Structures are given as structure tokens and as C-alpha cells.
Amino acid sequence: MTDWQQFKMLFQQQFVAHLSVTQKLILANQLNNRRQGLSESVTDYYHDVMKMCRQYDPHMQDDEQRTKLLNGLRTELLDKILVQPLTGTTNDLLLALQQVEAGLKFTFQRMNDSSATVDETFTPTARRIQPSSQPQLAYNERRPHFHKDYRSSTAYSANGNEQRQSNWQGVCYQCGRFGHYAQQCPNHLN
Numbered sequence: 001m002t003d004w005q006q007f008k009m010l011f012q013q014q015f016v017a018h019l020s021v022t023q024k025l026i027l028a029n030q031l032n033n034r035r036q037g038l039s040e041s042v043t044d045y046y047h048d049v050m051k052m053c054r055q056y057d058p059h060m061q062d063d064e065q066r067t068k069l070l071n072g073l074r075t076e077l078l079d080k081i082l083v084q085p086l087t088g089t090t091n092d093l094l095l096a097l098q099q100v101e102a103g104l105k106f107t108f109q110r111m112n113d114s115s116a117t118v119d120e121t122f123t124p125t126a127r128r129i130q131p132s133s134q135p136q137l138a139y140n141e142r143r144p145h146f147h148k149d150y151r152s153s154t155a156y157s158a159n160g161n162e163q164r165q166s167n168w169q170g171v172c173y174q175c176g177r178f179g180h181y182a183q184q185c186p187n188h189l190n
Contacts, residue, residue, distance in 0.1 A: 009059070012058050024056065027052065027055055027056045028056060030052060031049070031052045031053065031056055031068055032068075032071070033072075034048070034049055034052065034068075034071075034072045035072040036072050036073050036074045036077075038074070041101070042073075042077065042094070042097040042098055042100075042101045043094070043098065045069075045072070045073070046069060046090075046094045046097070049065075049068055049069050049072065050065065050069075050090065052068075053065045053068055062089055062090055065090050066086065066090055066093055069090065069093060070082075070086075070093075073097075076104060077097060077100055077101060077104070080100040080103075080104070081093075081096060081097060081100055084096060172184075172185045174187060175187045
């Protein structure tokens with residue numbers, strides 16, 4: 001053993017537990033599907049992806065690690081970083097990403113300071129949608145309910161011209177009778 005890299009490789013071969021095929025597939029899937037969270041900093045995202053890369057393949061090359069990092073970046077960071085040349089180590093990429101993130105935060109803060117109200121579309125990161133306290137209704141519960149005999153207030157003649165019916169009466173979808181709506185249904189009011 002003459003250098004650090006050789007020692008590190010021998011140490012890992014001897015003492016680091018080898019992953020089973022299943023564990024390796026699960027880790028590869030997690031690594032490929034890892035996305036930076038909306039409120040997650042670049043530094044936290046970087047360290048998590050690098051940890052997964054080391055677990056998956058302790059000898060993974062820098063360019064492959066860089067690809068894994070870029071794959072899950074938020075789009076506003078990715079758009080800014082891809083303009084720059086991507087040479088150097090993953091640490092160099094982290095420094096560049098931190099600068100871009102700081103610039104976006106500064107721009108967003110300046111926009112907030114310069115105007116009393118800022119539209120949500122100008123935020124550098126997408127906002128998480130908070131779940132509503134009210135239960136969501138299914139599609140068929142939201143749309144209006146009409147009785148099967150419901151007739152449109154507009155009829156069409158054979159030539160396609162619209163003709164208004166002057167004597168159209170509403171149809172109650174509860175009892176099916178003409179002349180009233182469900183709100184005024186005599187059967188419902190009893």
C-alpha cells in the first residue's frame with residue numbers, strides 16, 4: 001500500500017458489507033428517482049445523493065455522480081446551472097449550485113421587498129399545495145344533478161338554427177315533475 005486510494009479500496013473490500021442484488025436494485029431505483037424537495041437546500045440534497053452514490057457504488061466516477069445530482073435538481077436551479085460549463089469535481093458543482101441558489105434567494109427577497117404583493121408565479125420555488133380542510137368531492141358530486149327528463153331551454157331546428165322555447169318550465173330532479181325546481185319541490189318540503 002503506497003497511497004490513500006489503494007488503502008481506501010482495500011479497506012472497503014474487506015470491511016464494507018456488500019449489497020445483495022435486491023438491495024442494489026432498490027438503492028439504484030431510489031437514486032434515479034431522487035428529486036430535490038421544494039424547500040430542501042442544495043447542500044442537503046447534494047449530501048443525500050452523494051451518500052446514496054457511495055452506498056450504491058463506492059467507486060462511482062465523478063461524472064456519473066454529477067449526472068445523478070443534476071437529474072433530480074429543481075428546474076429553476078437546473079436551468080441556471082446548465083448554462084455554465086460543468087467541469088471539475090462534484091464539490092465544484094456544489095459550490096456553483098450554492099451560488100445559483102443564493103442568487104435566486106436574493107432575487108426573490110429583493111422582489112418581495114420592492115413590492116407589497118408578489119404573485120406566486122414569481123417565487124423561485126414552487127409552493128407546496130396544502131391539503132384542504134374540507135373533504136374533496138368526487139366528480140359526480142360536484143357537477144349539477146339534472147333529472148333524466150331535463151330539457152334544455154334551447155331547442156334546435158332541423159337546419160341548426162337556435163330557437164328559444166317561450167313556455168319552458170323547469171324540471172324537478174327529485175320528483176321529475178315540470179313547473180318547479182328541487183328547491184321548491186312540494187315532496188321535498190314535507
